[in-house]
Amino acid sequence: MYLEEIELYGFKTFVSNTKVILSKNITAIIGPNGSGKSNMVDAIRWILGETKMTLLRASESSDLIFSGSNIKSPLSVASVKMIFNNEEHTLPIKTPRFIIERRIYRNKESHYYLNGEESSLQSVLSTFNSGGIFGANFAIVGQGRVEEILLARPEEKKAILDKVA
Amino acid sequence: MYLEEIELYGFKTFVSNTKVILSKNITAIIGPNGSGKSNMVDAIRWILGETKMTLLRASESSDLIFSGSNIKSPLSVASVKMIFNNEEHTLPIKTPRFIIERRIYRNKESHYYLNGEESSLQSVLSTFNSGGIFGANFAIVGQGRVEEILLARPEEKKAILDKVA
Amino acid sequence: IKSEFEKTLGEVEKNFAVFFKRMFMGGEASIEKLYDENGEVKGIELNVRLPGKRKQSLPLLSGGEKTITALAFLFALFKVKPSPFYVLDEVDAALDEDNVVRFCELLNEEAKTSQFIVITHNKETMQSANILYGVTMEEEGISKVVSMKFA
């Protein structure tokens, strides 16, 4: 199973629909300061189920929706999609390709959709788990956070290993 | 008044006497990871009177003395000197040039010397203060610490401004 | 008979030691178990010794040395509990040129079995990518993604 593509709409600085096709190996993202690279990382973290607003660099979930600029007014919804290739049927899903979408509205209601049908966070997470995706965990290393794992106390380091075991 | 030169002996990875002449404007220090650049910063912080071992990346003061390598055995004393040019007599010292030295021994005794004569921490600090050097404060920005000032709570930010006022 | 935890720890330690030695071209790394009064494992600590230097506690390492040690440990966790993809945001920021080259070799090796999405400002890391995107802000406050290299 691999991640084919990510689509962002209304998420932070991604105002119009943005499709990002991913390599099966290494996809690199470059650009000037403040252009939106880490915002893309926040989008991936968020669609994988992140709830800690600090890890999403937001104070509340409505901060994830484009809040406007000099020339554009704020949007009312943000959506992030992940399109997976499941041709090897790693996941218990019949289609060769499946789409997970998460949306959030200004009233802070957040919804998940699996292949277009509304789905609960639990079933999305268990779908991820069966594919080996365990929330954001340590598979996502945020900016300025790579050394964080060394600062963890021995008990915390053991807890990380318990999750891996 | 300006800083002419720094000398290090036995301080962390500076085993033999190392003299560093400084520009009146910008002196840049480059080199591979782990070569000793930040150790030089620690030396400056330490001679200015830093007491917080964490800011010196040490657990106890004897960590500041060269602890040995594959080919060299540990040293028993570390010394850092700062040579100031005082030709404009900014400081209440008669000589046109003055040297401040700080030494530490394995038994954790630390000594200050002003132009070769033993001096107390207080008188060294008051000499620095009259020259506009106020301990390490915010004049030394450690590696990975530049954004720290933004994380300070409003009360802490005000405290910083109180020190400046 | 080893517990699940003990087996996993052994696997992680083995990989941690290999990645560490590869990135530092020498030295040693291991994981130490800490026990409580009942003889139960209550914590683990990373022990490292850089080539030519003596064993050091983690806080005393340089910025780059900490990054490399952390990456060696993280990649060991990745190897033992694989995820289909990983996202690394500017993890090479503290590395000098030679260490970035070694990091890219590690990345290329692990990318044979997992997908990596890496954010970087580093030219060497960019060149390792099969697909490269540039993010810009032509229109104020609005991100635009441009494909710069396609596999």
Added chain:
Amino acid sequence: IKSEFEKTLGEVEKNFAVFFKRMFMGGEASIEKLYDENGEVKGIELNVRLPGKRKQSLPLLSGGEKTITALAFLFALFKVKPSPFYVLDEVDAALDEDNVVRFCELLNEEAKTSQFIVITHNKETMQSANILYGVTMEEEGISKVVSMKFA
């Protein structure tokens, strides 16, 4: 009649706004006073608005934007309470090429009246230096300083 604190705050805010605008080529920055129940100043907060964007709270800024905002504030403090020398250890690590250039312009300007010792891996920053030293570890575990450029 203004207190010492109020005068200092005014000075710092003026410089903070100037440095911020220079580094970001636009936008606005100010310092806001927070009061307690007795009308006393109990804290201060930095307010920034990047060019083309709306006012943002500091945690929402990007890595580079935080570095620049912090440097603008620090340099404002430096200006109001000058020290004979400053030491900056890899403060340019998160900056893209254009922002490093602007940081170097700021550095060169302030270096007319104060000494700066900067640790860096960045080529642009190196070129701004009057004196350049390379630190190496030829002998294992032992630092050696080599002069690479002398004023």
